[in-house]
Amino acid sequence: MSTPDLLVIGILVVLLFGPDKLPEFLQNATALLRKARSFSDQAKDEVRAGLGPEFKDFxxxxxxxxxxxxxxxxxxxxxxxxxxxxxxxxxxxxxxxEPAAAPHASRVPVDLRKRSAADGRPEERPPFDADAT
Structure with missing residues (x-):
C-alpha cells in the first residue's frame, strides 16, 4: 500500500469510530492480530512435530x-x-x-511444405484407417 492509501484508510477509521473509541478499536485490532499470529505459529509447530525430525529445517x-x-x-x-x-x-x-559441436551437419533436410499438383509432384494421400474414425 502506498502512503496516500494509508492516509485515506486512517481518515476513514477516525470518521467511523471517532477519536474517543479509536484507542479501544486499535487495542482490539492488535489483540486480534496477536491471537491470529500465535494460532498460526502453533499450527506450524504442530505440523513440524507431526512431520518428524527429518523435516526439522522445513x-x-x-x-x-x-x-x-x-x-x-x-x-x-x-x-x-x-x-x-x-x-x-x-x-x-x-x-x-554425433558430436555436439555440429548436431545438424549430417542430417538429411526435411521438406515440410505441403505437396500439391502445381509443384509438379504428385499429391500423396495419407493412409486411411477405417477403425480410427
Missing part, C-alpha cells in the same frame, strides 16, 4: 511457487535438480553418436 514459505522457483534459479539445489540435469546430459551424450 519452512512453509518454501511451498510458495515463487519462492521455489527463486531458490532453484539462484542455485539452492535442495532437490537434486543439478544432478538430474547432469544425468540427462550424460544420457544424451551416450545416446547421440
Amino acid at each position: 519452512e512453509f514459505e518454501d511451498l510458495h511457487p515463487r519462492t521455489f522457483v527463486r531458490k532453484q534459479l539462484l542455485g539452492n539445489d535442495d532437490l537434486g535438480i543439478a544432478e538430474l540435469r547432469d544425468g540427462i546430459g550424460e544420457l544424451r551424450a551416450a545416446l547421440d553418436p
Whole structure:
C-alpha cells in the first residue's frame, strides 16, 4: 500500500469510530492480530512435530511457487535438480553418436511444405484407417 492509501484508510477509521473509541478499536485490532499470529505459529509447530525430525529445517514459505522457483534459479539445489540435469546430459551424450559441436551437419533436410499438383509432384494421400474414425 502506498502512503496516500494509508492516509485515506486512517481518515476513514477516525470518521467511523471517532477519536474517543479509536484507542479501544486499535487495542482490539492488535489483540486480534496477536491471537491470529500465535494460532498460526502453533499450527506450524504442530505440523513440524507431526512431520518428524527429518523435516526439522522445513519452512512453509518454501511451498510458495515463487519462492521455489527463486531458490532453484539462484542455485539452492535442495532437490537434486543439478544432478538430474547432469544425468540427462550424460544420457544424451551416450545416446547421440554425433558430436555436439555440429548436431545438424549430417542430417538429411526435411521438406515440410505441403505437396500439391502445381509443384509438379504428385499429391500423396495419407493412409486411411477405417477403425480410427
